[in-house]
Structures are given as C-alpha cells and as structure tokens.
Amino acid sequence: MTKAKRPNILWFCTDQQRYDTIHALGNPHINTPNLDKLVEEGVSFTHAFCQSPICTPSRASFLTGRYPANVRGCMNGNEEWGEGAPLVTALLAESGYDCGLSGKFHLAGASGREEPRPKNDGYRVFHWSHDPEDRFPSGHAYADWLAAQGYSLRDLREDPASIPPELHQTTWCTDRAIEFLSEKRRRGPWLMSVNVFDPHAPFDPPQEYRDRYDSSKMPAPLFRETDLTTQPEIPGDFQNVSRPPEEFNAREVTAAYYAMIELIDENVGRLLEALDETGQRENTVIIFTSDHGEMLGDHGLLLKGCRFYEGLVRVPLIISWPGHFPPHEERESGENPEAVGSESEQVDTAEASKDSALDDDSPAPAGFVSNALVELVDIAPTLLELAGLPVPLRMQGRSLLPILRGERPPDLHRDFVRCEFYQALNPEVPGREQYEGSYATMYRDARHKIVVYHGHEHGELYDLENDPGEFDNLWNDPDHAELRFDLMRRNFDALAYSIDPGPPQVTPF
16 A cells, blocks of 8 residues: 555544443444444454453553563553553654544553653654543643633532533543544644543443433343352452442443443544544544453453453454445355354353343344454554555564455454453552452463463363353363363463564574
C-alpha cells in the first residue's frame, strides 16, 4: 500500500469490557446499535484475548505488539514506562501519521499524579485523563476542561449518577477525538486513540442510562455454590474474595455496567457521524476493543486480577473499513466459520444461568464473524501493514490482514493464545501488603485452557467444550493427568519461545 493511499485509523479502546457485551454478537439484554453497525460493516473477532488480565501489562503489549514480559511492562502501577520497545503509534508517527490521544494511557502508574509520558509515544495531541476522579494535582485535561466550563469535578463526583452525559468523561474523550479528526490543515493520514475509562468500576453511569435497564431482567453470573470453596483454594493475587452474587447484587452491577456501555456506544455513533460529515469514513479504519474484561460476578468475583476466566481475558475486537474488507457473502467459504471448540463453548445454559452468546432472539450479524483465536498483540502489526510499513523483527503479534482481506481461512490464525500475570500487583506498593506478587501464565487452545500459578502446586485445567463455564477444574483429576502434562509442556514451550533473546546475532566473516 502506497503512502498516498494509507488509511486514517480510529482506535477506540474501552477499559474493562467483556467480550459478551454487544447486541449484534449475541447479547439480547444490551442496546448497542452503533457497535452493531460496526459489526455489520466490518469483521468481528469473537475469540480475541488480552495478554494480561490487568491494565498496564495489557496496554504495554498491544501498543508494542509484544508480550508484557518482553517490554518490561508487567506491573500495574510502575514508576515509568520501561521503554522496552517502540510503541506502534511512534512508528506510525515517524512514517508521517499525525497521532492524537484522548483519555487513558496507563503505561505507567497514575495514582494521584500525572502519568509520565514515554520518551516517544508519537502523539502530537495528548488530552490525558486517567480516570474521571478528582485526584490529580495537575495535568488532568478532563478536570481542566470542566473547570473552563464552570464546573468542579470534585462537586460533580459527589453524585456521579447526576453528571449530565454531555459532561461525562466518555463524551469528553469523544469530543476531543472529533476535534482532532476534523482538523483541516492536515496533509497526511491520522491516528486517533480514544481511551475512555468506562465501563471500569465503580459502575456509575448517568442515571438516565441506568434507568434503561431493569436489573431483574439482567442475566445472572456464572456461579455455583461450589465456587465459595474452590475459589479460596486457587492461588494468585485478586482484588476480592468469592461471594454469593446476591451479596453484592450482581444483577444491579450488570445493569449499571451495560448502561455504561450504552453511553460508550452512543459516542461511537457520534464518531461515525463525524467521519461521515467530514467525508473521511471511506478512508478510515475503525478498531474497537478493550484492554481486558470484567468478572461481573462470575464465580462470585468482581473486577480483575490474577484470574484467567473467559469473561476477564476475552474482549471485543471489531475492525471496520467498508469497501476494503470483504463482507460475509463475498468470502470464499460462503458460510460463517464454526465456533472454536463447539457451540457449547459459547455458554451452556444447562450449566450456567447466563444466556447463550448466540441467543435465538438476537439478530444474526450481517458483517463477517471470525472465530479464530487471536491476541491483542496482533493489532500492532495489523496497523503497520495497513500503513504499508514493515513489521519489526521482534514484534510478536501476527497481522490480521489476511483474514480481514479474505486471503486465508477465517477460522485459522493461532493454534493457541497466551496470557501473563507477573507481579502485576506489586506488594511493595503501599496498600498492597496482602499480595504475594503472583506469577501465572495461561495457555488456551481451541478446546482446553490451563493456568499455571508458578511457585504453587495448585492450578487450573478446563475442558471448554464440555465445561464452558469453567467450573470443573481437572487439574488434580487422575484421568486427565496426561492431558495436564501435555498442556503444561506446551505452556512452557510457549513461554520459552516468547522470550526475547536479545539483538540479532552478528555473523562473523
């Protein structure tokens, strides 16, 4: 692709959004008409996995196309970005892209301080707002904007539900993005990162959005009474303990969570309208994804941490560029690919109370759906190839362009996916004394998932075809000892092969 034809890139990344939160992809309980439109116009990856179930390591990986351990980006709350690899935005900027950001960045800790930027992140425009709280003494662009409008963020946060949608951080991030993409004195292509904080806890949407969801009609989490005894046996640092979902009103949490996503969806719609109004939609690639998921009551857990259940490590990933990625009817296969594993993997309602990911009442997506195993590290090389740039030798992601263009089978990309948690919750940080600094790795193929908690005897092994809810841990099952050994070996091989061996060897003359 020549530089003259390089597309603009609109990269919308939410914070803590599960894979099963889009109406057109099977959730009848949520209203997401604009994301549904992206599904209809683009390619949706139903089995996209983050490389760490917590913010900073995940963002470090998808911004570099490398696993967290390879870029010294494993900790959530590190002092500064370790400069372990160039960011894809910097590579694009060096090639002529004009880059902007609004919202979260989080390659370094931002607890009560303005996050230090990398030496080169590639962004000309940088509207930083880690979260919508009043806890940053300086550098908080969202709070400064509110003050310029005559509002106090501190006062507004006393009752978050009463914050008007037009003053919400999600809307503010979108406003800044619209300003950026509407700039007229730009010669080359642009990239805009829209990094909203929602639907991250504390689950506080504007009241008018919350009122759209009846908590009594929300799906119940994946939960069995046995979770109360099995969860404490599983090692790993986690932010909360397993409790019966009714103790924390899980359906109420789900309603608020869905309401936050609906506000996100409406702002995606505003961006689509802005692209249409400025005549840029046909030359703009849109990526919608999230850094990791949310437990949302599954197994009696909320939030995130050192766990690797599907709701936490599997995220939405939609890539849309109408006219460039063949729609479903133009694909050689003529049919949507079969789901990874089997249909029962989507969610077995006999085993769990959540609705199926392909509910009969939900519309079938008109766009193309790929069930291939993909990773968020695959985004960076995809962007570079779209921009006509070489993919660096050390980049570990694999471009999705062959699937997007219909040049390879849509259900084949990776044989397995990986996820890492390496002391992400540093116990030396004040307030985290209860944590051990866990090390854990996940290896998941089409049917099985194994989680190794390094330094512990206990782990997790699930047959996702027969147990999509991940309730029956086969780790200590004698009948699955051979399978456990084989998957542990594969996990170890994948870990070893993911290590950066250093600079390329110089061949002596």
